[in-house]
Amino acid sequence: MIHQRALEYLLGLEGAALLRSFVEESGPEFGAARVAEMRRLLSMAEWDVPPVAAERVxxxxxxxxxxxxxxxxxxxxxxxxxxxxxxxxxxxxxxxxxxxxxxxxxxxxxxxxxxxxxxxxxxxxxxxxxxxxxxxxxxxxxxxxxxxxxxxxxxxxxxxxxxxxxxxxxxxxxxxxxxxxxxxxxxxxxxxxxxxxxxxxxxxxxxxxxxxxxxxxxxxxxxxxxxxxxxxxxxxxxxxxxxxVPAVPLDAGPDLPGGEAGPWDAWPWSLAGLLPHVWQAVTGGLxxxxxxxxxxxxxxx
The missing domain is CATH 3.40.50.150 (Vaccinia Virus protein VP39)
Structure with missing residues (x-):
């Protein structure tokens, strides 16, 4: 059984972006913005929901x-x-x-x-x-x-x-x-x-x-x-x-937009749409x- 939570995926994206900035050029505000977004995500009660249990078939x-x-x-x-x-x-x-x-x-x-x-x-x-x-x-x-x-x-x-x-x-x-x-x-x-x-x-x-x-x-x-x-x-x-898509420069990006996680069936793509600047930073050139x-x-x- 695999347990998937929207919050954990979003935090994982933020973490992956931080890892990229650890070895690549970025402005000093990039890492601070990622940490601030992670704190904001963790403070939002609507994201604190049980995981979806999906079985491997x-x-x-x-x-x-x-x-x-x-x-x-x-x-x-x-x-x-x-x-x-x-x-x-x-x-x-x-x-x-x-x-x-x-x-x-x-x-x-x-x-x-x-x-x-x-x-x-x-x-x-x-x-x-x-x-x-x-x-x-x-x-x-x-x-x-x-x-x-x-x-x-x-x-x-x-x-x-x-x-x-x-x-x-x-x-x-x-x-x-x-x-x-x-x-x-x-x-x-x-x-x-x-x-x-x-x-x-x-x-x-x-x-x-x-x-x-x-x-x-x-x-x-x-x-x-x-x-x-x-x-x-x-x-x-x-x-x-x-x-x-080609790799993109690492910049702070806008604040976390509003929106819904979308149904489990649309993950992770609907989740990527909530953090488009982070998604691009992580997947650009991938x-x-x-x-x-x-x-x-x-x-x-």
């Missing part, structure tokens, strides 16, 4: 709920992620592509439109049902990343988008990617950056009975990806860490994603 349970709204506009990660992933895959000749953790078929649709034979794999029957409607020309199979229902050496490319954050151990997953790829095949992986996860970017859903729940959000470091990919026979073609392009060693037969 498997990705399959979370996506069963999320599948109902997954394709609705509003996920700010999708456009830059698709631009980066499609930019890499545009250089791959038409062939067999496995869309691992395909979800509702975001990438499968684009791949099929470029002439690829697409095999989408996902562990959520509900997401697959939507993918089959969205991309009727593709083939969709239910399966886990650790045991892809694809023959050895069958694929020219594998794409896995925004899914590995739900996986605790990357090694068996990369071993599967290598197994299904032909020598020289391409692997494109996008994932939520571990620094963005630390800011609270973890999928949250309401279960059918209304209980709040969080899907797993494992914070994989660069060494975790490389420690799984290199022994599996992959070599790195490129790695990018797109930033949401990578939101990591995008990998690997190739399976052509000599690995």
């Amino acid at each position: 498997p990705a399959t349970d979370g996506y069963r709920v999320w599948s109902r709204t997954y394709d609705e506009p509003g996920n700010g990660l999708f456009p830059p992620e698709e631009e980066a992933v499609h930019g890499i895959l545009a250089g791959v000749a038409a062939g067999v592509v496995v869309d691992a953790a395909c979800g509702t078929g975001r990438h499968s649709e684009w791949l099929a439109g470029r002439g690829h034979r697409v095999i989408g794999v996902d562990g959520s029957p509900e997401m697959l049902a939507r993918a089959r409607v969205r991309v009727p020309s593709a083939e969709f199979r239910e399966g886990r990343l650790e045991a892809l229902p694809v023959p050895d050496g069958h694929a020219d490319a594998v794409v896995c988008a925004l899914a590995l954050t739900h996986v605790a151990d990357l090694k068996p997953v990369f071993a599967e990617f290598a197994r299904v790829l032909r020598p020289g095949g391409h692997l494109v992986v996008s994932d939520v950056h571990q620094e963005w996860i630390a800011m609270g970017s973890v999928p949250r859903v309401r279960l059918d009975d209304g209980r709040p729940a969080l899907m797993a959000g494992h914070r994989h470091r660069t060494s975790d990806y490389l420690g799984a990919a290199l022994p599996a026979g992959f070599r790195v073609e490129s790695c990018a860490e797109p930033r949401a 990578p939101t994603m990591i995008i990998w392009h690997f190739r399976r060693d052509p000599a690995d037969r």
